[in-house]
Amino acid sequence: MELYERINPESEVPKYKQVVDLIISDIETGIFKQGQRIPSINEISEELLLSRDTVEKAYVWLKNKGILLAVKGKGYFVNQVSVYKKLRVALVFNKLSNYKRSIYYSLAGTLGAKAGVDVFIYNHDLAEFATIIDNNLSNYDYFIILPHFNDDKADFGSVIRRIPREKVIIADRFPDNLQQYPVVYQEFENDIQSALTKGIRLLRKYRQINLVFPSDQYYSRRILRGFRIFCQINGFPFSVIDRLQPENIRKNEAYVIVSDDDLYQFIRIMRANGWKTGTDAGVVAYNDNPVKELLENGITTISTNHDEIGRLIAQMIIRQEFRQIRTPFEFIERNSL
Numbered sequence: 001m002e003l004y005e006r007i008n009p010e011s012e013v014p015k016y017k018q019v020v021d022l023i024i025s026d027i028e029t030g031i032f033k034q035g036q037r038i039p040s041i042n043e044i045s046e047e048l049l050l051s052r053d054t055v056e057k058a059y060v061w062l063k064n065k066g067i068l069l070a071v072k073g074k075g076y077f078v079n080q081v082s083v084y085k086k087l088r089v090a091l092v093f094n095k096l097s098n099y100k101r102s103i104y105y106s107l108a109g110t111l112g113a114k115a116g117v118d119v120f121i122y123n124h125d126l127a128e129f130a131t132i133i134d135n136n137l138s139n140y141d142y143f144i145i146l147p148h149f150n151d152d153k154a155d156f157g158s159v160i161r162r163i164p165r166e167k168v169i170i171a172d173r174f175p176d177n178l179q180q181y182p183v184v185y186q187e188f189e190n191d192i193q194s195a196l197t198k199g200i201r202l203l204r205k206y207r208q209i210n211l212v213f214p215s216d217q218y219y220s221r222r223i224l225r226g227f228r229i230f231c232q233i234n235g236f237p238f239s240v241i242d243r244l245q246p247e248n249i250r251k252n253e254a255y256v257i258v259s260d261d262d263l264y265q266f267i268r269i270m271r272a273n274g275w276k277t278g279t280d281a282g283v284v285a286y287n288d289n290p291v292k293e294l295l296e297n298g299i300t301t302i303s304t305n306h307d308e309i310g311r312l313i314a315q316m317i318i319r320q321e322f323r324q325i326r327t328p329f330e331f332i333e334r335n336s337l
Contacts, residue, residue, distance in 0.1 A: 028081075035078060059076055092146065094218065098291075126151065141167065142167050146172045169184070185324070192223050210254070213242065223258060256284045263299070283337065285336075297336075
């Protein structure tokens with residue numbers, strides 16, 4: 001096989017990363033040995049039929065990882081032959097929940113044997129978050145951080161900046177003070193509007209829409225703002241309920257419920273009244289999971305694809321392509337509305 005045939009121009013993997021993998025493969029198989037000079041950037045560029053910039057990017061990546069050593073005036077030399085060390089990834093959550101588990105399993109499954117993933121929980125607390133970061137700065141190759149704090153004004157950006165930028169990926173929200181970081185995010189305010197708009201035909205059946213939004217739990221307040229804007233634009237009477245009580249459940253009204261605890265309370269109250277979900281009163285739950293597909297013959301949900309968040313972050317790491325990606329909400333129609 002000609003050397004240039006080892007580069008696949010149709011592959012999703014960037015060409016510079018294919019060069020990286022090619023050189024690493026040759027080191028692992030003993031073609032290049034410890035201390036040996038490897039072909040120059042110009043030589044590899046000609047042999048692989050690639051631009052010099054592409055090959056140089058691969059060499060710089062290998063040098064930064066300590067795999068190659070650059071000697072001025074002489075070229076690049078093999079610095080280490082045991083190349084493939086398992087990456088260590090810190091996944092830093094504000095809390096555990098079903099959708100956080102989905103992110104974890106998708107991330108770990110996509111990374112596979114390439115990385116070990118450890119989970120840290122900071123319980124929305126900035127001081128606890130800072131302690132986790134400070135105690136682990138040198139222990140991980142990547143920090144994947146979901147920045148949600150009880151205090152909306154918490155200065156978590158200054159903590160995140162203690163980590164070398166190339167090690168950080170933000171997940172779930174796009175912080176205003178970290179605009180330059182790679183991120184896979186939800187746009188809560190706009191996404192809830194677009195998701196509810198997809199279900200507007202069903203919502204029109206009801207005389208009022210109620211958002212159950214518990215103030216003692218952390219959920220982005222942009223959800224609340226987006227809900228209000230949706231109702232005002234579309235002429236829906238609405239209310240916001242902090243703590244769901246039996247007297248809050250009324251016939252011919254619809255409920256958008258963000259907390260699973262409140263969803264279960266809603267179902268209990270409906271059953272106690274002998275009412276049917278989707279007929280006497282409607283409900284839309286936040287964050288889909290398999291249980292909601294089964295409850296009450298199917299609970300309608302608005303949700304981002306949490307598996308997709310984990311997969312996209314893992315692909316960033318594998319391909320070394322760090323970007324800012326929005327994952328929009330979906331409206332999943334079932335029988336509860």
